[in-house]
Amino acid sequence: VSRVERQAAFLLRAYPQVWREARGDEVLGTVLDLAGDRRWVPPRLAIDLLARGWQTRSRQHVGAVGLAAAGWRTALGIAVVAQVALSLVWLRDWVVTGTPAILAHFLGGASTATYLGALVAFVVAGAAWLGGWQRTARVAAVLAMTAWLLTTVVFHAMSNPVLIDWLQVAPWTYLAGVATIGLFQAPPTHARAVGAIAVVVVVASQIFSTGVEPVGPVGYLVVEQGQLPIALLDRGADTLHTALRTGWVALALTGLALVNVDPRPAVAVGWLLPFLALDHLYWGGPFGLVTGVIVACLVIAYALSSGGLPRTGDGGHLQA
Amino acid sequence: MVPPPEGGGMPAMRRPTYLILTALAESPRHGYGIIQRIEELSEASVRMGPGTLYGALDRLVEQGMVALDREEVESGRLRRYYRLTPQGRTELAAEVRRLEQDRRVGQAALGGAS
Numbered sequence: 122v123s124r125v126e127r128q129a130a131f132l133l134r135a136y137p138q139v140w141r142e143a144r145g146d147e148v149l150g151t152v153l154d155l156a157g158d159r160r161w162v163p164p165r166l167a168i169d170l171l172a173r174g175w176q177t178r179s180r181q182h183v184g185a186v187g188l189a190a191a192g193w194r195t196a197l198g199i200a201v202v203a204q205v206a207l208s209l210v211w212l213r214d215w216v217v218t219g220t221p222a223i224l225a226h227f228l229g230g231a232s233t234a235t236y237l238g239a240l241v242a243f244v245v246a247g248a249a250w251l252g253g254w255q256r257t258a259r260v261a262a263v264l265a266m267t268a269w270l271l272t273t274v275v276f277h278a279m280s281n282p283v284l285i286d287w288l289q290v291a292p293w294t295y296l297a298g299v300a301t302i303g304l305f306q307a308p309p310t311h312a313r314a315v316g317a318i319a320v321v322v323v324v325a326s327q328i329f330s331t332g333v334e335p336v337g338p339v340g341y342l343v344v345e346q347g348q349l350p351i352a353l354l355d356r357g358a359d360t361l362h363t364a365l366r367t368g369w370v371a372l373a374l375t376g377l378a379l380v381n382v383d384p385r386p387a388v389a390v391g392w393l394l395p396f397l398a399l400d401h402l403y404w405g406g407p408f409g410l411v412t413g414v415i416v417a418c419l420v421i422a423y424a425l426s427s428g429g430l431p432r433t434g435d436g437g438h439l440q441a
Numbered sequence: 442m443v444p445p446p447e448g449g450g451m452p453a454m455r456r457p458t459y460l461i462l463t464a465l466a467e468s469p470r471h472g473y474g475i476i477q478r479i480e481e482l483s484e485a486s487v488r489m490g491p492g493t494l495y496g497a498l499d500r501l502v503e504q505g506m507v508a509l510d511r512e513e514v515e516s517g518r519l520r521r522y523y524r525l526t527p528q529g530r531t532e533l534a535a536e537v538r539r540l541e542q543d544r545r546v547g548q549a550a551l552g553g554a555s
Contacts, residue, residue: 144495150518151472151491169490177496 126153128162135174454536460487461497462506462525462533469510469524472498498523506532 129152133145152170156162162170454462457479464470464478476489501507506529510522525533 146519147472147521148491148495150520151476151494153518154473155476155491165488166490169492171492173490173492173496 124160125156125162128167129153129156129170132162132167132170133174135171135178137178140177453539454532457487457489457493457497458501459533459536460489461494461501462529462536465507465523465525466530466533469522471513471520471522473520475523501529505529 126149129149130145132152133141133148136144148170152162152166155166460479460482461475463482464475467478470478472491472494476491476494479487479489498507502509502523506526507523508526510524513520513522
């Protein structure tokens with residue numbers, strides 16, 4: 122067995138076992154033909170195999186558990202990952218004060234990387250289910266969002282704790298990105314309008330809230346919390362009308378990002394729930410997780426009860 | 442999303458699908474042969490990867506447009522040859538007519554002779 126054959130066989134492991142049993146030998150032969158005299162599988166072929174293999178797995182998974190269940194599990198899984206990552210930041214702030222800086226930065230860096238990883242994974246997962254220009258637009262959006270975040274880090278004040286500052290910018294970037302992505306998914310006209318409004322509100326509130334602390338709970342409510350229903354409405358309309366699977370994930374993550382990363386939305390919610398201790402709300406751990414899951418449950422339950430189940434439309438096919 | 446054509450029927454094909462069907466319309470081919478022929482037909486502008494090809498073949502077989510013709514073992518490698526079904530030929534012919542109509546419309550819009 123040659124090296125290139127071993128590599129090809131390894132790459133084919135991206136496909137489900139059932140698929141490999143049916144197609145494996147045939148595809149292996151084709152890959153070897155395409156590789157020719159090379160000692161390595163060309164990167165273009167390797168990427169193609171990995172991407173399509175993962176896509177086949179995803180589609181098989183969705184087919185096995187049902188579209189709604191798959192979306193639900195994905196949303197919950199990513200939400201938990203993001204939540205664990207964010208909790209590390211707050212844990213650092215809350216418990217690890219006074220510890221060596223290197224440890225604090227390690228915790229902050231690990232959590233930030235995980236958060237961004239979850240974010241990118243969710244968008245890329247969506248890209249795998251889409252095709253054509255929609256896929257291109259979504260990948261472009263990922264790159265734009267990443268560039269925006271990195272630029273923010275570079276030009277933001279780098280004083281300690283910089284990662285906390287960075288993360289406080291992240292949800293706005295994230296929300297604007299999600300709303301912008303929503304514009305590419307061909308939702309009905311009113312949903313597109315909501316997405317555009319969300320972008321404007323996010324940007325405007327970011328500008329107005331920079332360096333200005335809103336006065337009292339009403340101020341928080343107007344500046345910060347106003348974005349949450351808009352974002353949820355945007356995601357809900359998108360999910361219900363265009364039935365894009367990633368809508369479920371975006372829906373859950375939007376709430377989580379807004380409530381968790383920046384403590385001010387939590388303060389506004391705390392005003393509505395006076396029986397909860399405010400200090401506890403500042404710590405975004407369990408409160409944020411519960412809030413995010415409840416929000417996701419409510420919206421998904423509404424979608425299911427209203428018959429707005431995702432359908433296997435064009436976006437669900439490979440679209441060769 | 443591929444827009445459905447006016448009056449219903451199959452939506453417009455994507456180019457890789459069109460090229461696969463065209464390659465198979467000439468004669469039955471195996472996977473590597475299809476990829477090579479597509480590269481020729483597209484004047485090297487489409488270099489299809491094996492993952493993309495077999496994903497598309499799976500779907501086209503499922504849709505009844507392509508069928509397995511025969512299996513052979515060449516130099517120890519399994520070759521499966523695929524052929525176009527009558528349904529696939531019909532769909533390809535419809536796509537050719539659609540493209541031709543689009544070409545005429547575009548040419549007329551540009552002021553050229555059709």
